[in-house]
Amino acid sequence: MVARRYLMPGQGEGFIFLVAGISLVAVALGVAALIAVMSVMNGFRAELFDRILGLNGHAVVQGYGGRLERWPQLLAETQKLPGVTSALPLIEQPLMGSVGGRVEGVIVRGMRLADIRANPEIAGNIRGGSLAALAPGSNTVAIGARLAEQLNLHVGEPISLINPAGQSTPFGTVPRIVSYTVAAVFEVGVYDYDKAFVVMPLEDAQTLLRLDDAVGMIEVVTDNPDNAKRILEPLRQKLAGIAVINDWQDSNSALFSALVVEQTVMFWVLSIIIVVAVFNILSSLIMLVRAKTRDIAILRTMGASRGAIMRVFVSVGTIIGTAGVAAGLVLGFALLTFRQEIVDGVSRLTGTNIWDPSVRYLTLLPAKTDPMEVLAIVVLAVLLSFLATLYPAWKAASTDPVTVLRYE
Structure with missing residues (x-):
């Protein structure tokens, strides 16, 4: 009852109430900032993880020189490994597209x-056209929305793909240029993929890149991404001199390590806001104790x-701290x-794109x-708010009623 009465400003205590109100708002802002920033950082990591691994798998078995000749046998061995949920043959090659x-x-x-058609990152994000139009030998492709x-x-229009490794002639190598029709446009949400990917049936890619029956790599998905390296360890000796295994941690270690460091730093930096708010609670309580000295002596x-x-x-x-936390939530x-x-x-108010997908990777x-x-x-x-109350409360409890009542 006494604490509830002290929360409301008495005569001449408006400034103390103002400081307490500022403390509450500061705690609320600190908690809100921490929750929002940490959630965005978690979402950023999760979205990158899901989309990158959704397209690239947890690991790839990549052939030297970009060729895996006896890939059906290797694919079967990979699929039999404990912990491997799927293994898919792939061809991936940087080329030039012309329109x-x-x-x-x-x-x-x-x-x-x-x-x-079974890949959720592609099939689940079609923005135009249809994957049903893709077929081996039809010279049709699906491309990223940014590209x-x-x-x-647009869907139905042609795009020419240029392969520098073309035919040799007496005048040098003539690039191989093949025209394809855009059957579908997809947007996976990762800018670097959406601005570059051209997806086509495996047989058409083998023809374009003159790979005959070979593929470039095998994409592997496991039941636990963190254990991908250990799960594929039995394959490493068999692949000596033929292929190399790269898991998602090898390919994206710098990016995900930077995210972890940034997340940790942001947490401690934003925690300073709460610490500053707690010092405001401390100062307001010290002033309240000074203002209530006679009340304390009488009690x-x-x-x-x-x-x-x-x-x-x-x-x-x-x-005060708990109310600030609730408001912050x-x-x-x-x-x-x-x-x-x-x-x-x-972005509209400032005329600036503050979330540039070319810098942030993700479009949203x-x-x-x-x-x-x-x-x-x-x-x-709440703990910092509680700790901030201990010193003023101790000073209040240490008040000598005889001295106070004698002089005040």
């Missing part, structure tokens, strides 16, 4: 037709114990709910909230 005299670098990916924008290319003379006085001021500070989840609208609105701002992280943020904020 109306405009040339862009592309990555040609050849896949079996059934594998193309279609760069080349001003002590009426029989209130030191522990009771401490509980009053600990309750005041903890209630509401604000944080509101920011996450409307994150894309906020980004789009700020992702978010994935980890309940354990949210719990850790809440516990951290």
Whole structure:
């Protein structure tokens, strides 16, 4: 009851109430910022992980010189390994794409037709046309949405693919140029893929790249991405001199390591906001103790114990901190709910694309909230608020009622 009364401003205590209100707002902002930023970082990592691994698998068995000659036997051996859920033959080669005299670098990916239609990152993100039009020998391809924008290319229009390793003539090597019709446009959400990928049936890629019956690699998916290296270890000795195994950690280690470091740094940097808010709680309680010195002395003379006085001021500070945490939770989840609208609105107001997919990799701002992280943020904020109350509460409990009543 006493703590509740002290939370409301008394006569001449408006400034103390203002500081307490600022403390509450600061805690709310700190908690909201931590929840929003950590959720976006988690979402960024999860989206990159899902989309990159959805297209590239957990590991690839890549042939030396870009050729795997006896791949059906190797494919069967790979599929039999414990922990391997699927293994698919692939051809992937950087080439040039040309439309109306405009040339862009592309990555040609050849896949079996059934594998193309079963890939959720491609089949589940068609923006135009249909994969049903793809067929071996039909000279049809599916291309990324950003590549279609760069080349001003639409479904049903032709694109010429240029293979520098063409035919040898007395005048040198003549590049091989083959025209294909765009059957579908897809957008997987990773800028680098959407601006470069040209997907075609495996047989057409073998013809274009003059690989005969060979493929370039085997894409492997396991039941646990973190154990991909260990799962494929039995293949390494068999592949000596034939192929090399690269898992997703080898291919993307720099990117995911940077994300982990950035996430850790952002957590501690944004935690400083909560620490600053806690110091505001500390200062407001110190001023409140000074303003309530006579009240404390009267309570002590009426029989209130030191522990009771401490509980009053600990309750005041903890209630301020807890209210700030609750407000921060509401604000944080509101920011996450409307994150894309906020980004789009700020971009329109400033005239600047603040979420450039060519820099950020992903076309949309992702978010994935980890309940354990949210719990850790809440516990951290409440604990710091509680610790900030101990010194003012101790000073209040240490008040000598005789001295106060004598001079005040």
